[in-house]
Amino acid sequence: MLSFQEKLAIIESFPELQRKDVSLGRINFQYNDSIYDKKNVVYHLHPNGNGFVYGGHLHGEETDDKGMINIREYSADALHSLIQASIRSLSPKTAKEQAITGNAPEERWKGPDKQTLLLIHEDDLWYVYSGLNMEMAFETRAEAVQYLHEEGFSRI
Template identity: 60%
Template sequence: MLTFEQKLAIMESFPELTRSDVSLGRVNFSYEQSAYDKKNVAYHLHPNGNGFIYAGRLRGYSTDDKGFVNIRDYEADALRSLVAESILSLTDTSTQKTPPRTESTQKERWEGPDNQSLVVTFEDELWYVYAGVNLESAFETYEEAAQYCLEEGFTKAT
C-alpha cells in the first residue's frame, strides 16, 4: 500500500489537476477542464491511506454509486494509470484535434509495467500500436490509440 505522501506525489505529477485541501487532512484533486459536470478526479485522499478516484465513465472498475474507486490498496503504476484514464474520460475528445502529423509526432513511446513499452505511430492514415516489432492494434484516431495504451496500463514517455 502506498503512503499518503506517495499518493499525493502521484496526483501532483499530473499538472492538469488542481489540489484542494479539505477537512480532516483530506485532499481532493480536480480537473477544471472537464467537459462534464464531474470535476473531481481524486476525492478525499486521507492520511490513513484511504481515497477515491473517479472512474464513473470507465469500464472494468468496481465503483460506488457516485462512480468512485477506492484506491487504498493500489500500487503506484495502477494508480497512475487509473488517474490518467480518469482525466481522459473527462476530456472532450470531440473538440480535440489529432496531433499534427510531423516527423516528431509520428512515433510516440508509452511505458508500462515490468519495463514494457509500446510505440504509437501514424502510418497510412491509421494509428498503429506496436509492442516491439509486433502489431498490437490499429486505430482510426490518435485518441483511440491513446485510450488503448492507458487501458493497458501504459503512460506516455517523457
Template identity: 60%
Template structure:
C-alpha cells in the same frame, strides 16, 4: 499499500490537476478542463491512505454509486494509470468516447479552436468532426497530411 504522502506525490505529479484541501486533512484534486460537470479526479485522499478516483466511465474498475473507485490498496503504477484514465475520460465528450471506444486516437486542433479526432479503426485511419466521419485514409501519413493541409496540428 502506498502511504498518504506517496499517493499525494503521485497526484501532484499531474500538472493538469489542481489540489484542493478539504476537511479532516483530506485532499481533492480537480481537473478544471473537464468537459463534464465532474471535476474531482482524486477525491477525499485521506491521511490514513484511503481515497477515491473518479471512474464512472472506466469499465475495468468497480465503482460505487458516485462513480468512485477506492484506491486504498493500489500500487504506484495502478494509481498512475487510473488517474491518467480518469483525466482522459473527463476530457472527452460523450460523443468522442462513443466514437473512439478502445481504438488509438489523437486530437487535432486548428487556430480557430475546432477539434478533429484521428482514430485508427480496423487498419484504417478515420477523421471525425464530432460524430460525423470527415475522411478515411489508408495510412497515418495520408491522414496527417490531410489534417495539416486543412490547418490542423496535433493537440
C-alpha cells in the same frame, strides 16, 4: 499499500489537477477542464492512505454508486494509470477522435512504443483504430482485448 505521501506525490505529478484541501486533513484534486459537471478526479485523499478516484466514465472498472474507485490498496503504477484514465475520460475529444468515435464508447490502449490505439464498440463489433485507420475488427470485446494484450498494449 502506498503511504499518503507516496500517493500525494503521484497525484501531484499531474499538472492538470488542482489541489483543494477539505476537512479532516483530506484533499481533493480537481480537473477544471472536465467536459462534465464532475471535476473531482481524486476525492478525499486521507492521511491514512484511503481515498477515491473517479471512474464513472471508465469501462470495466468497479465503482461505487457515485462512480468512485477506492485506491487504498493500489500500487504506484496502478494508481498512476487510473488517474490518467480518469482525466482522459473527463477530457474533450480531439477532432480526430471525434471523427472516428462520434458518440460511441471507446477505450484507449498504449503500446510498447507509446503508440495509442482506440478500441470502439459500434454496430455490434469491436474496432481497433490507429489514428484514422481501422486496424482490426472483432466480434467480441474479449477477442479484441486478447489481441491488444498479445501485441503488448495495456489499457490507459
